[in-house]
Amino acid sequence: MTRPDPATPSIYEWAGGMDALRRLTTVFYARVPGDPVLAPVFAGMDADHPEHVAVWLAEVFGGPAGYTAHRGGHPHMARQHLGRAITEQQRRRWVELLLDAADEAGLPTDPESRAVFVYYLEWGTRMALVYSGEDPPAVDAADVPRWGWGQTPPWQPDRP
Numbered sequence: 001m002t003r004p005d006p007a008t009p010s011i012y013e014w015a016g017g018m019d020a021l022r023r024l025t026t027v028f029y030a031r032v033p034g035d036p037v038l039a040p041v042f043a044g045m046d047a048d049h050p051e052h053v054a055v056w057l058a059e060v061f062g063g064p065a066g067y068t069a070h071r072g073g074h075p076h077m078a079r080q081h082l083g084r085a086i087t088e089q090q091r092r093r094w095v096e097l098l099l100d101a102a103d104e105a106g107l108p109t110d111p112e113s114r115a116v117f118v119y120y121l122e123w124g125t126r127m128a129l130v131y132s133g134e135d136p137p138a139v140d141a142a143d144v145p146r147w148g149w150g151q152t153p154p155w156q157p158d159r160p
């Protein structure tokens with residue numbers, strides 16, 4: 001998953017940077033307590049959780065590596081999911097609610113960027129489920145993933 005050329009914006013830039021990701025996680029975690037499937041999962045949530053997830057997503061989507069620098073990187077994130085026994089129903093609701101939040105927060109809706117966004121959400125939530133289950137992979141086995149445009153670079157009709 002690499003960027004097609006250096007002039008192509010990162011997904012982070014395309015999405016609207018840190019402000020947009022903060023709006024996204026703020027809307028998402030404001031909705032969680034009212035959701036019967038997810039509310040119990042996040043009952044003990046830290047007040048800073050929305051900010052930490054925004055910083056994580058920024059790093060994944062090609063923005064500043066703040067989660068690695070200040071929050072313990074991939075091992076810390078993975079550890080947060082250990083033993084939580086996330087169900088498929090909870091995973092799906094997480095994705096559904098995050099996509100609703102993306103619309104409400106005004107993230108871009110063009111087919112290319114939304115496709116890579118969903119691509120990451122599918123992968124990331126499935127990884128969270130794997131870490132939360134029995135016999136998880138070693139938590140220190142990976143860096144924070146860096147997501148690229150892959151097969152769907154942004155559509156920029158005025159560029160050659």
Ligand code: HEM
Binds near residue numbers: 080091120121125
């Ligand atoms: C792409 C998918 C996901 C991402 C990017 C993500 C991201 C994160 C991050 C970065 C943390 C650690 C925050 C910190 O630094 O303190 C975290 C914790 C957590 N995650 Fe996830 N997560 C994902 C999927 C899920 C799913 C599907 C669930 C359950 C349905 C879940 C439940 C939790 C819970 C309960 C915590 C601990 C919250 C707290 O007590 O503060 N996550 N997640």
